[in-house]
Amino acid sequence: MRITKSSEAGKQEANDIFIWLEPNEKEEIEIKLESVVKLQFGKQIEKVIRETLAKLGVTSASVTAWDGGALDYAIRARVETAVRRAGEV
Amino acid sequence: MRNVLGRELPERIAGYGEVRPFAGAFAHAGEINRKAVKVKGDxxxxxxxxxxxxxxxxxxxxxxxxxxxxxxxxxxxxxxxxxxxxxxxxxxxxxxxxxxxxxxxxxxxxxxxxxxxxxxxxxxxxxxxxxxxxxxxxxxxxxxxxxxxxxxxxxxxxxxxxxxxxxxxxxxxxxxxxxxxxxxxxxxxxxxxxxxxxxxxxxxxxxxxxxxxxxxxxxxxxxxxxxxxxxxxxxxxxxxxVSGTTRITSDPAGLKIAESAAQVIKASGLLMDGFSFQTGAGGTSLAVAAYVKEMMKEKNIQGSFAAGGITEYMVEMLEEGFFRTLFDGQCFDLKAVESLRKNKNHQRMSMSMYGNPCNKGAVVNKLDVMILGATEVDLDFNVNVTTNSNGLLMGGSGGHSDTAAGATLAVVVTKLIRKRFPIVVDSVTTVTTPGETVDVLVTERGIAVNPLRQDVLEKVKKAGLPVKTIEELKEIAEKLTGVPEKVEFKDKVVAVIEYRDGTVIDVVRQL
The missing domain is CATH 3.40.1080.10 (Glutaconate Coenzyme A-transferase)
Incomplete structure (x- = not known):
């Protein structure tokens, strides 16, 4: 399924992550990540975002994420909320 | 070469000179010659x-x-x-x-x-x-x-x-x-x-x-x-x-850490008449002071001195009679300045008097309990307050190493996870203060006692406090955060970390 309208969830705060979903012209998940822990956990954060989107059946979206050091469960919750707000689940 | 903590050091560093490797917190305490100063009468x-x-x-x-x-x-x-x-x-x-x-x-x-x-x-x-x-x-x-x-x-x-x-x-x-x-x-x-x-x-x-x-x-x-x-x-x-008004934290995790730290102090048996104490100006450190104050009130104890950077909170404890004296190396707010003007038991101390290991006795040597912060603590209880977990220079010892070495009980208080960084790690990015001088680590998810302090461990256990090994704390943190990938440094040494005796405890390399 494709994301067809933009949505957001979370806050740009320490220990939280802000997720902004937009439609992507291509049939793929594109992620732009800024994180205070990018050096140490950048790959892991991207992986969690991709896995969460896959689980919800999202195949096309453009994701912008500002991460203040959120733990995985917070990242999953923010991504899922953003998808639901986009009306896709 | 490696120093006694296993940190890799060059033997010579351009622009610094020969490196004297750290050999233990008390290996080089002692004798120096004070230099002569040329003075011209005018x-x-x-x-x-x-x-x-x-x-x-x-x-x-x-x-x-x-x-x-x-x-x-x-x-x-x-x-x-x-x-x-x-x-x-x-x-x-x-x-x-x-x-x-x-x-x-x-x-x-x-x-x-x-x-x-x-x-x-x-x-x-x-x-x-x-x-x-x-x-x-x-x-x-x-x-x-x-x-x-x-x-x-x-x-x-x-x-x-x-x-x-x-x-x-x-x-x-x-x-x-x-x-x-x-x-x-x-x-x-x-x-x-x-x-x-x-x-x-x-x-x-x-x-x-x-x-x-x-x-x-x-x-x-x-x-x-x-x-x-x-x-x-x-x-x-x-x-x-002056820093903004320093207030006791309202963060529940910070309060829990502070309360546990106060319980450790109580269990240590050091809380009696003549008690001496130092804590930082941060919200959690001040909260420790607040809990300690309650216990002092309960037990009707008067302490000998509180030391450090002085805040309004410590001035209140002086004026309410919880401590006989303040030793002041730095005023953090205007209330401290005012107290210095009017209270004759608000005593100045030079940094030599405070923490110099090579004089005839520093104030830190008379400290019962020191509350310290940390950006990282490793399995040997070494503490980093010099660099952040990204390897960036953003702090330094100040009095950290001096007080840890001098105090009878040096307690590090910190959250176990901060912005996804696990604070307890295998090996700290930079050693500021050696583990042999750090006695207890208090986090919101448990307390770890340095195995070198079996006496403290026994007392803390006996008091029924939630003691874990530092390895267990590390596991708890990593379960939530994942294992961080290592930060890559270049070869150039950009900072030499001298221990209080002038030996090199670690270096920081270029990012």
């Missing part, structure tokens, strides 16, 4: 006031390659360091070494002087802000030498750190060089950081924005040590001099 004028900083530099004969020093009681409101270095640059002098007791974000212009070769060396107890970032990126020619407060005093007294010209920001000063920090638009309280500078520098210049009639009583730094006085419009921004 009866030529009853007035030492010069027209400008420029004139002062000329009279002192400041030349390429010399070392100038500064103190940081004006903290993030200090104008003097920038003002002096701008003048040095204007006169075309280069290759200057700056020996500052600490560097703050306000000292950003120093980056430009580092880039253009005016400043090529730096000594500091603590560095935060743009200067630390620039150093981490390799902007400074020679590595920064990070010292402890006590270690700085030792290095100056022994002549290991020779200061050609000391600049002392003086909130109040008279025309013959007597200074105090109690009055004036930039009042900062004590003037304890520059005590060794005033005594051992070849030349001493007071920079003031509050020139008063002779004598400027009560005098803290005295006329016989001072060469010249320069009057300027302003030495500092009062809003940056």
């Amino acid at each position: 009866w030529s004028s009853p007035n030492k006031v010069l027209n400008s900083l420029g004139e002062a530099l000329e009279k002192c004969g400041l030349k390429d390659g010399m070392t100038v020093s500064f103190h940081h009681h004006l903290r993030n409101g200090d104008y003097v360091l920038n003002m002096v270095l701008d003048e040095i640059a204007r006169q075309g002098i280069k290759d200057i070494k700056v020996a500052a007791s600490s560097i703050f974000p306000i000292h950003q212009p120093l980056v430009r002087h580092m880039e253009n070769g005016v400043v090529t060396g730096l000594y500091a107890g603590y560095i935060s802000g743009p200067v630390g970032e620039a150093v981490s990126q390799g902007v400074l020619k020679n590595p920064v030498v990070m010292q402890t407060h006590g270690g700085r005093a030792r290095a100056i007294e022994s002549g290991e750190l020779h200061i050609d010209v000391a600049f002392i920001a003086a909130p109040t000063c008279d025309e013959y060089g007597n200074m105090n920090g109690l009055e004036g638009p930039s009042a900062c309280g004590v003037l304890t950081y520059p005590a060794a500078d005033a005594e051992y520098a070849d030349k001493v210049i007071a920079v003031t924005d509050n020139l008063v009639l002779y004598p400027a009583c009560p005098i803290e730094i005295t006329q016989e040590q001072v060469d010249y006085v320069v009057e300027v419009d302003s030495i500092g921004d009062s809003a940056g001099i």
